[in-house]
Amino acid sequence: MTGKMRLKHNTKRKRYLVILLGLVLAVAIPMIIRAIPHEAKTRVINLKAQKYGYSPERMVVNRGDTLIIKPTSLDVTHGFYLDGYPVEFIIKQQGVAFQKYSWEGEDGKIKTDWDKVSEIEFTADKAGKFIFRCTQTCGNLHPFMTGELIVRPNTPYHLMISLSLWVVLSVFLLYRNRGEIEKREPFNLFERIPWLKRLLKLRGFHFFVILPNFVVFYLFILSALWGSPVGNRNIAIIFVWILWWFALKAIVVPLGGRLWCMICPLPAPAEWLGRKSFTAVRYIQKPFKGLHHRFLGLQKNWPKALRNIWLQNILFLSMISFGIILITRPVATAIVFLVILAMTFLLGVIFRQRIFCLYMCPVGGFLGTYSSASVTALRAVDPEVCRKHKEKCCYVGGEGGWACPWNQYIGNMDRNNYCGFCTECIKSCPKDNIGLFLRPFGSDRVLKGYDEMFNVLIMLVVAIAFSITMLGPWGFIKEAANVTESGKLIPYFIYLACIWGSALLIFPGLFIWIGRVSNRLSGFSADHRTMTLRLSYALIPVGIFAWIAFSLPSVMVNYNYILGVLSDPLGLGWDLFGTADFPFEPFYPEWIPTIQGVILLAGLYFGISRGFMGLDPLIEDGSVKVKAMLLPSVFAFLVIQVLMKLYLG
Incomplete structure (x- = not known):
């Protein structure tokens, strides 16, 4: 081993040693705080319940304290279910409550009943943050009526803070010279799984994938219009805004x-009408307006000035301005779906291809930016083959497949942002030069305009705003958002001003400033715009994992609603599968804050590490990268800490 290699090896060992010692310290500090003794007290809490919050909204006690809760309702009947503790009761007016208790019957089964009480007593013997929730449907925002019990020392929260610092330190040590880290090349899944390519090349594959989704979604629209007006009793609300939203963010x-764009049922009818076909390709030898297919309608080109996602950013902010209404009122959900359906038809008649999906769909904006981090990508196997192939069938259409509905040419495509995964290029390519590649998470690492950067920051702001509004204990904020x-x-306009101002002014302005300062700190000669866009990619993994953490409680807490609406999808009193009256029993809710913390740590790691990787084409020197990534890392760290405070603090 040469002296240079030995020095490099010793440097790596020292880094790993520092990382290991940092981990030990990060775990030890919260444990030391936990060991500090606290004097146990008896605390009497007069708990008032009112749509859609409790007073006090936060109860902060020490481990070992005895709590005596005297509840009363100021309006309708409410419930109280405390995560992690065997405490559940119903709250009525004038200080009357009914506490749930259980016992084992002679048959060995657990039986439950309710006992009329005026106060409930228990010992806070578990440390951490525990949510108490309303269990009685009390109105539109019932699922979001919560409060918080903080039992000090809040060890999980302290642990996540120290681990956050450790993650930042570790990433800086590991990625400052990324050349030392083994780079994994993407591999073509079609070579490993040949039958997958044969399946995707089938002409009817796309139609038969969309068809069941098409039927289900339009049944949801019918349910939203004519089913139960109560959100947690309507299958449209439960499946769209709980199950689908979580699956979209956490899995798809x-x-x-x-991938969702491939199976989305909303633009499908307009596309079928434009093609005048469900599955068959209507190929014409002589191109019409540059394509080998003639579609129904005017087939105009979308204005160049609007070929970005600025419209999607504004439409998404407009949609979430009524977010609390949208996800609790079935009719509002149906109206949004019907408006989208009408827009796809209107734009499909005027413009060529999927213009609505590309430039107007409120969901499509963040699907594009977030898909750049996806572990799968459709790409040309050999770009040189595409360059030599003059016909460009993947773009203009061929005998086997339609022209790309997303107006993308896969021969020079280097990002997922505008690829709708429709698989038409696979079918139309005569050179068999399309591959489905599996790659590391966060591989694209390029934002090409401020519209995309704004989208990333808008999604972060909305994740924080929704966490405060829907998961937080503050009833006055829920009331402000629930304007109808x-x-x-x-209060509603103040609420909107906070969201819109943060999304369009404060966060973007701050990050543009960070980009400029980082460029100067690094001493690199890149223009400010290039550096800012490169650095902003670090916030995409942060945003993805923030949304996963936000969406997790909706599934773990409200899964019983999913079982309920399966038996009674229209709220008509049916019980098809015997689950219509499935009891409210969250799935290990006491673990939710800790799981959310781990998810946020993953987002912080991937965000900062991919930020370093994104600088690779611009900067080779490790110390320069560190200077460039310093402020963006602080920004990402602070965003994560805000969410940590909301979820665990």
Whole structure:
């Protein structure tokens, strides 16, 4: 071993040793804090319940304290279910409550009953943050009526803070010279799984994948219009905004990019009408307006000035301005779906291809930016083959497949952002030069415009805003967002001003400043725009994992609603599978904050590490990268800490 190699080896060993010692310290500090003794006290808490919050909204006690809760309702009947503790009761007016208790019957089965009480007593013997939730349907925002019990020392929260610092330190030590880290090359799944390519090349594959989704989604629209008006009793609300939203954020986008766009049923009718076909390809030898297919409609080109996602950013913010209404009122969900359906038909008649999906779909904007981190990608196997092939069948269409509905040419495509995964290029390519590649998470690492950077920051702001509104204990914020029920316009407009101002002014302005300062700190000669866009990619993994953490409680807490609406999809009193009255029993809810913390740590790791990787084409020197990544890492760290505070603090 040469002296240079020995020095390099020793340097790596020292780094790993520092990382290991940092981990030990990160775990030890919260444990030391936990060991500090606290005097146990008896605390009497007068708990008032009112749509859609509790007072006090946060109860902060020490481990070992005895709590005596005296509940009363100020309006309708409410419930109280405390995560992690065997405490559940119903709250009525004038200080009347009914506490749930259980016992084992003679047959060995657990039986339950309710006992009329005026106060509930228990010992806070578990440390951490525990959510208490309303169990009685009390109105539109019932699923979001929560409060918080903080039992000090809050060890999980302290642990996540120290681990966050450790993650940042570790990434800086590991990725400052990424050449020392083995780079994994993507591999073509079609070579490993040949039958997958044969399946995707089938002409009817796309149609038969969309068809069941098409039927289900339009049944959801019918249910939203004529089913139960109560959100947690309507299958449209439960399946769209709980199950689908979680699956989209946690599974589909990270693993499949814009895979949802392939099976989305909303633009399908307009596309079938435009093609005048469900499955067959209507090929014409002489191109019409540059394509080997003639579609129904005017087939105009979308204006160049609008070929970006600015419209999607504004439409997404407009949609989430009524977010609390949208996800609790079935009719509102149906209206949004019907408007989208109408827009796909209107734009399909005027413009060529999937213009709505490309440039107007509120969901499509973040699907595009977030799909750049996906572990799968459709790409040309050999770009040189594409370059030599003059016909460009994947773009203009061929006898085997339609022209790309997304107006993309796969021969020079280097990002997932605008690839709708429709698989038409696989069918139309006569050179068999399309591959489905499996690659490391966060591989694209390029944002090409401020519209995409704004989208990333908008998604972060909305994740924080929704966490405060829907998962937080503050009833006055829920009331402000719930304007159609509260009727209070001034708080509502203040609420909107906070979201829109943060999304369009504060966060983007701050990050553009960070990009400029980072460029100067690094001493690199890149222009400010290039550096800012490169650095902003670090926030994509942060955003993805933030949304996963936000969406997790909706599934773990409300899965019983899913079982309920399966038996009674229209809220008509049916019980098809015997689960219509499935009891409210969250799935290990006491573990939710800790799991959310781990998810956020993963987002912090992937965000900063991919930020370093994104600088590879620009900067080779490790110390320069460290200077460039310093402020973006602080920004990402602070965003994660805000969410940690909301979920665990």
